[in-house]
Structures are given as C-alpha cells and as structure tokens.
Amino acid sequence: MNLPDSFIRYTSRLMGDELYARFSDGLNEEAPVSIRINRLKSRGRSVAGTAVNVPWCGDGRYLPQRPDFTFDPLLHAGCYYVQEASSMFVHHVLRSLVSTPVLMLDMCAAPGGKSTAAASALPEGSILMSNEPVRARANILAENMMKWGSPDVIVTNNYPRDYVRSGLDFDVILCDVPCSGEGMFRKDEGAVEEWSPQNVDACSRLQREIVADAWQCLRPGGLLIYSTCTFNATENEENIRWIVDELGGMPVAVPVSEGWGICGSLLADFTAPVYRFIPGCTRGEGLFMAVLRKSPDAESPIILRKGKRYVQDKYDNGNKKRKDKAIAASLVSRDIEKIVSGWTSFVSGDEHIEPALRQSDVCVLALTPHLARLYDAASLSLRVLSAGVTLGNVKGHDIVPNHSLALSSVLCPDAFPVVPLTYTQAVAYLRRETVALPPDTPMGFVLVAWHDAVLGFVKNIGNRANNLYPQEWKIKSTHVPDREPWVLV
Numbered sequence: 197m198n199l200p201d202s203f204i205r206y207t208s209r210l211m212g213d214e215l216y217a218r219f220s221d222g223l224n225e226e227a228p229v230s231i232r233i234n235r236l237k238s239r240g241r242s243v244a245g246t247a248v249n250v251p252w253c254g255d256g257r258y259l260p261q262r263p264d265f266t267f268d269p270l271l272h273a274g275c276y277y278v279q280e281a282s283s284m285f286v287h288h289v290l291r292s293l294v295s296t297p298v299l300m301l302d303m304c305a306a307p308g309g310k311s312t313a314a315a316s317a318l319p320e321g322s323i324l325m326s327n328e329p330v331r332a333r334a335n336i337l338a339e340n341m342m343k344w345g346s347p348d349v350i351v352t353n354n355y356p357r358d359y360v361r362s363g364l365d366f367d368v369i370l371c372d373v374p375c376s377g378e379g380m381f382r383k384d385e386g387a388v389e390e391w392s393p394q395n396v397d398a399c400s401r402l403q404r405e406i407v408a409d410a411w412q413c414l415r416p417g418g419l420l421i422y423s424t425c426t427f428n429a430t431e432n433e434e435n436i437r438w439i440v441d442e443l444g445g446m447p448v449a450v451p452v453s454e455g456w457g458i459c460g461s462l463l464a465d466f467t468a469p470v471y472r473f474i475p476g477c478t479r480g481e482g483l484f485m486a487v488l489r490k491s492p493d494a495e496s497p498i499i500l501r502k503g504k505r506y507v508q509d510k511y512d513n514g515n516k517k518r519k520d521k522a523i524a525a526s527l528v529s530r531d532i533e534k535i536v537s538g539w540t541s542f543v544s545g546d547e548h549i550e551p552a553l554r555q556s557d558v559c560v561l562a563l564t565p566h567l568a569r570l571y572d573a574a575s576l577s578l579r580v581l582s583a584g585v586t587l588g589n590v591k592g593h594d595i596v597p598n599h600s601l602a603l604s605s606v607l608c609p610d611a612f613p614v615v616p617l618t619y620t621q622a623v624a625y626l627r628r629e630t631v632a633l634p635p636d637t638p639m640g641f642v643l644v645a646w647h648d649a650v651l652g653f654v655k656n657i658g659n660r661a662n663n664l665y666p667q668e669w670k671i672k673s674t675h676v677p678d679r680e681p682w683v684l685v
C-alpha cells in the first residue's frame with residue numbers, strides 16, 4: 197500500500213517501531229468481513245458456515261468470505277447489517293455503561309452503523325435520535341433505520357447547532373465525528389489520496405465544534421461517546437484532552453478483555469482511558485473511542501438556555517401555544533384511527549400499549565406515548581425525517597400502508613395476508629418488478645416475505661399485483677445470481 201511519506205513519518209513516531217511494524221503488516225492484510233445480526237428479526241436464524249464471533253459484540257460475526265450482499269433479501273429486510281467489526285465496539289460500550297432507559301442522540305449518524313448498534317444495545321424503554329446534517333446521507337440513514345425496524349427512533353437532518361437551539365437535552369450523545377479517515381486506508385484507496393496534514397488539522401477543528409455543541413445538549417451526569425476512524429493523536433487523544441480541559445469532561449473506563457488486542461493512549465503524557473483499534477492488533481478497521489461524563493454538578497442545559505428564552509419542562513420545550521397548535525394539527529381523524537387500528541402491536545414489559553397517532557403531511561405515524569412527547573417537541577424546531585413507525589400515507593379516504601410498517605418490529609402479524617416468495621421472486625420484488633401471486637391471494641394490500649422475513653407490500657388488484665417497494669431503494673443491477681445467498685440460515 198502506497199502511504200503518504202508524512203503519514204508514515206508521523207505515525208511511526210506516534211506508535212513506536214514495534215507497534216508500527218504490526219500496523220504496517222496489518223494494513224497489507226485483507227480487511228475482514230463482518231455482519232451484525234438484528235435480534236428483533238433474527239427469529240432463531242444463525243450465520244451459515246464457519247462464522248466466528250466478534251469478541252466485543254454478541255450480535256457480531258466475522259464471515260469467511262464476502263458474499264454478494266446486494267442479492268440477499270434478508271439484508272433488505274433488515275435481518276442483519278454489514279458493519280466492520282471495530283465499529284461494533286459502541287454496542288459493548290453502551291451495554292457496559294448504560295443500564296436504565298435513556299434518551300440518546302447520535303449526532304453524526306449516517307449511514308447508520310452505530311445507530312443500529314445503539315438501537316440494539318440500549319435498555320428497553322430508551323429512545324434514540326439519529327441525526328445527520330448532510331441531506332443525501334440523512335436519507336440513507338432513514339432507510340437503514342427503517343430496515344432495522346426499532347420503533348423508538350427519530351431520524352433528523354440537522355446541524356449540531358440546531359440541536360443546541362432546539363432546547364432538547366440527552367443522557368447519552370455519540371459523536372462519531374467526520375475525520376481524516378486514516379482507518380479507511382486499507383478498504384478505500386480514495387482515503388489515501390484525500391489525506392493531508394492540513395486536512396487532519398481542519399478535521400480536528402470541526403470535531404471540536406461538533407463536540408462543543410453536543411456538550412451543550414448533554415444533561416448533567418450524561419455520557420459523551422467520542423469516536424473517529426483515524427490514527428493520529430490530533431483528532432484523538434488531543435481532542436479528548438481538550439474536552440477534559442475546556443469542557444470539564446471526566447474520562448470513563450470501559451471494561452475490555454486483554455485478548456481483544458485494543459490499545460490505549462499513544463501519548464506518554466496522556467493516560468486517560470481511550471480505546472484504539474489498530475489493524476495488526478485488533479481484527480477490524482482503525483477506530484478510536486473514548487467516553488466522557490459531564491459532571492452531575494454541571495449546570496443543566498435548560499438553565500443555561502433560559503437566558504436565551506429557551507424554556508423547557510423535560511421535553512416540553514418551546515412556545516407552549518405554538519406547540520399545542522402543532523399537536524392539534526397533527527392529530528388524526530377518527531376514520532383514520534379506525535383504518536389503522538390493529539396494524540401494530542406495541543408492547544411495554546408484558547403489557548400491550550396503545551400507540552399515539554400523529555399526521556405529518558400525508559403520513560400517519562404511530563409512536564409510543566413517550567416518543568410522541570419527544571416528537572411533538574422535536575418537530576417544532578428540527579427537520580424530522582421519520583419518527584416511530586410510519587403506518588401509511590393518506591390517499592383520499594383510504595390509507596396506503598407504508599414500507600416502514602412492513603419492516604417494523606411492531607407490525608401486527610395478523611394485520612395483512614402474507615405471501616411467501618421464491619428466491620427468484622424475492623429478487624424480482626426488490627427490483628420493483630411485477631410479482632405473480634397465487635390465484636387465491638386476497639385482494640388489497642398483501643405482505644410478501646422470503647424465508648419468513650417480510651420484504652414489503654404489494655397491492656393485489658386481481659389480474660396483477662402492484663409492487664409497492666420504494667422506487668428509490670430498488671436493486672438496479674440486472675445481474676442474476678446463480679445461487680441463493682448463504683449468510684443467515
């Protein structure tokens with residue numbers, strides 16, 4: 197691999213000869229392929245063949261080779277997520293440090309690898325807000341979160357400063373910040389070409405801006421998880437030092453096993469707990485992660501913002517009159533309530549709960565009551581792309597069920613007839629082609645599934661079935677795989 201001279205000089209000095217030699221060998225090895233299984237949808241499936249567990253994530257598996265993921269209907273159904281193994285460490289961090297329900301914000305979330313991991317790791321009753329400021333990437337994030345199917349998620353498309361203005365505050369904030377991407381050198385040659393010492397400095401400045409905004413949204417006693425996929429100390433240890441010195445962050449240790457091969461700080465004068473995944477030492481790509489607690493005695497963000505006319509009572513921030521008006525406008529009619537009743541099955545502990553319904557433009561949303569309160573507050577000042585489950589789109593007097601409902605873990609199993617497809621039909625469905633249904637299929641909206649995993653809706657109109665798979669997600673390749681994928685069985 198052709199690395200920039202200045203990168204080699206700097207990194208070999210930072211790591212020392214022995215570690216740099218292991219790292220350099222690691223970079224020349226093939227990058228491992230790994231997936232994370234979605235427990236909400238796995239239904240007893242396991243990984244085919246000789247998959248090995250990712251040590252720091254119970255749902256992670258290394259695969260012996262890279263399958264043709266695009267043509268696996270189970271990937272499109274959200275049964276697993278393709279994620280490089282080091283990034284799954286966030287699952288371990290959350291499982292180790294968070295034991296009661298929290299409100300978490302993933303500030304830089306696209307395409308959604310760490311957000312889907314967080315959704316699986318957080319205690320039941322938690323809420324996750326997944327945010328991405330770049331619009332096109334935010335749409336991909338919304339797609340991946342929809343496929344994952346967790347109902348307690350809101351996806352937004354905002355800059356961190358918009359969150360500061362929103363008045364919302366969080367127990368946990370993940371800042372997986374944009375970085376100079378040295379950890380991607382092995383997988384992506386473009387990352388080598390784009391690298392420069394100037395870019396490292398520019399990234400470090402942007403990272404501090406993002407963290408400074410995030411810190412304002414963190415509740416006293418809350419946790420900030422900071423991560424990059426780069427090796428230099430400027431974007432890593434030096435930024436953690438800055439958070440400690442300037443913001444008062446208190447580093448938090450995460451229990452790790454020696455056999456995982458994770459390294460600590462590479463700066464002799466900085467001994468706070470930080471977690472470095474380095475190819476050659478750990479089986480995965482480059483990753484840096486550290487956790488900092490905000491002092492429980494720090495002033496609450498609510499009090500800080502009162503001076504700027506942000507008044508908040510828990511999530512009930514903003515102008516009360518404006519908010520009541522917005523909620524009134526978003527309530528759904530009795531007719532709509534009747535149509536969608538029985539489409540979902542929300543459970544809390546052992547109890548069934550009635551979802552709160554909201555209408556945003558033509559979309560009808562179903563939200564747990566605590567998510568609805570947050571949604572009402574968030575939609576006043578943030579650009580919400582999705583919240584809870586989108587049940588359907590109002591069309592005249594009817595509602596066309598939405599793909600979000602098909603992929604949600606709270607879809608009621610009896611709400612619609614389900615037609616199993618063959619592998620060839622499933623791929624045709626994902627290409628948005630017409631699929632022939634058995635002659636006795638009921639008319640109207642029907643779910644189609646492959647190996648018990650729901651893929652989406654069709655509308656059976658008798659002589660044919662209209663394919664309702666989202667146009668923008670369809671598989672564009674016309675390649676015909678010669679055998680079924682063999683990832684989960």
Ligand SMILES: C[S@@+](CC[C@H](N)C(=O)[O-])C[C@H]1O[C@@H](n2cnc3c(N)ncnc32)[C@H](O)[C@@H]1O
Binds near residue numbers: 333
């Ligand atoms: C390292 S990636 C996040 C990867 C993601 N957490 C995951 O695991 O899939 C960093 C993200 O930050 C976004 N970003 C860029 N500028 C930003 C800013 N000023 N504030 C917050 N996020 C930003 C990028 O568009 C990118 O999607």
